[in-house]
Amino acid sequence: MGFLRVKKSEDLGGSSADPTAPLLEVDNLHVEFRIEDGTVRAVNGLSYTLGRGETLAILGESGSGKSVSAQAVMGILDTPPGFVTQGSVKFRGVDLLALNKKSKTYDHVVPEVRGTRIAMVFQDALTALNPVYTVGWQIGEMFRVHQGASRKEAKEKAIEMMERVKIPSARERINSYPHEFSGGMRQRVMIAMALSMDPDVIIADEPTTALDVTVQSQIMELLAELQRETGMGMILITHDLAVVADVADRVVVMYAGREMETAEIDDIFHLPSHPYTLGLMESIARPDVHVDRLTPIPGTPPDLLAIPSGCPFHPRCTYATERCPKEVPELESVNGSHSSACFYWKEVQVEL
Ligand code: SF4
Numbered sequence: 056m057g058f059l060r061v062k063k064s065e066d067l068g069g070s071s072a073d074p075t076a077p078l079l080e081v082d083n084l085h086v087e088f089r090i091e092d093g094t095v096r097a098v099n100g101l102s103y104t105l106g107r108g109e110t111l112a113i114l115g116e117s118g119s120g121k122s123v124s125a126q127a128v129m130g131i132l133d134t135p136p137g138f139v140t141q142g143s144v145k146f147r148g149v150d151l152l153a154l155n156k157k158s159k160t161y162d163h164v165v166p167e168v169r170g171t172r173i174a175m176v177f178q179d180a181l182t183a184l185n186p187v188y189t190v191g192w193q194i195g196e197m198f199r200v201h202q203g204a205s206r207k208e209a210k211e212k213a214i215e216m217m218e219r220v221k222i223p224s225a226r227e228r229i230n231s232y233p234h235e236f237s238g239g240m241r242q243r244v245m246i247a248m249a250l251s252m253d254p255d256v257i258i259a260d261e262p263t264t265a266l267d268v269t270v271q272s273q274i275m276e277l278l279a280e281l282q283r284e285t286g287m288g289m290i291l292i293t294h295d296l297a298v299v300a301d302v303a304d305r306v307v308v309m310y311a312g313r314e315m316e317t318a319e320i321d322d323i324f325h326l327p328s329h330p331y332t333l334g335l336m337e338s339i340a341r342p343d344v345h346v347d348r349l350t351p352i353p354g355t356p357p358d359l360l361a362i363p364s365g366c367p368f369h370p371r372c373t374y375a376t377e378r379c380p381k382e383v384p385e386l387e388s389v390n391g392s393h394s395s396a397c398f399y400w401k402e403v404q405v406e407l
Pocket of ligand 1 (some may be wrong): 373376
């Protein structure tokens with residue numbers, strides 16, 4: 056198309072993007088919220104890398120820090136009260152957190168990367184979409200703002216995107232408002248907006264939580280199909296191990312803002328090496344394993360204003376010993392890229 060102005064080159068506003076670097080490298084990320092009652096340590100040392108065409112699932116219960124970590128990567132944390140206090144977020148080797156906000160490089164790089172080369176699909180499409188604008192206008196806005204498209208060109212591009220995410224009768228429905236769409240169709244609109252700038256990375260934050268099971272699997276299939284077509288990397292944030300099983304290549308399991316276990320998807324399912332991962336697996340129905348009753352993890356996730364000492368999982372852990380409240384277990388290599396932050400990961404494996 057003649058009007059396209061967004062570039063897919065390695066130039067990030069003059070910064071030294073490295074074409075050989077992973078798409079995204081998050082290293083030792085710490086995020087805290089300073090509120091009246093104290094400091095909420097929401098993310099405590101998260102690290103991961105994401106390559107082209109790869110899907111990394113960040114898995115955990117609510118309050119585990121998974122969504123906050125994504126907001127920090129996207130640069131959409133509410134500051135204050137939220138602050139990134141440590142760590143780096145590199146896109147193609149350029150550390151987005153280290154750029155000086157007053158510099159020209161920042162003005163060039165950050166808008167270019169966030170929202171266009173790293174795009175996000177939010178959980179609640181009804182809240183994320185503007186109720187007073189048609190879906191076509193909202194998708195078309197991406198092309199008007201980022202590519203300088205005319206209204207007519209933007210409308211054609213919006214129809215094209217709606218067709219790409221399989222919204223039936225796109226041309227007829229371009230002037231519909233969000234409330235005239237079903238939940239699943241609204242989520243397709245969100246995906247169309249996120250994909251409109253042909254991003255390198257898409258962050259999908261609980262993209263199917265508000266949808267019924269059949270629509271959930273249709274949306275996940277769509278994301279996987281679009282990913283295969285484009286080769287983009289995907290970070291999937293979810294509390295649902297069943298969703299992870301279908302699409303992820305790698306998994307980071309988070310609890311109380313910390314990484315508990317990280318592994319390739321097969322290792323997570325066949326050789327879970329952390330009691331929390333095991334607890335998550337025992338609490339969901341799996342087609343490959345027959346159980347008479349599901350076993351929920353005892354207790355509730357911790358208050359992040361008062362994270363338990365030592366291993367934060369110890370009040371809920373059936374493997375805990377006297378050592379666990381006293382010392383913080385570091386991530387330890389189990390095998391290759393499989394790591395666990397549990398003193399007793401070998402015992403967990405033995406019991407499988
Ligand atoms: Fe449980 Fe202790 Fe392992 Fe933490 S370190 S998961 S409390 S056994």
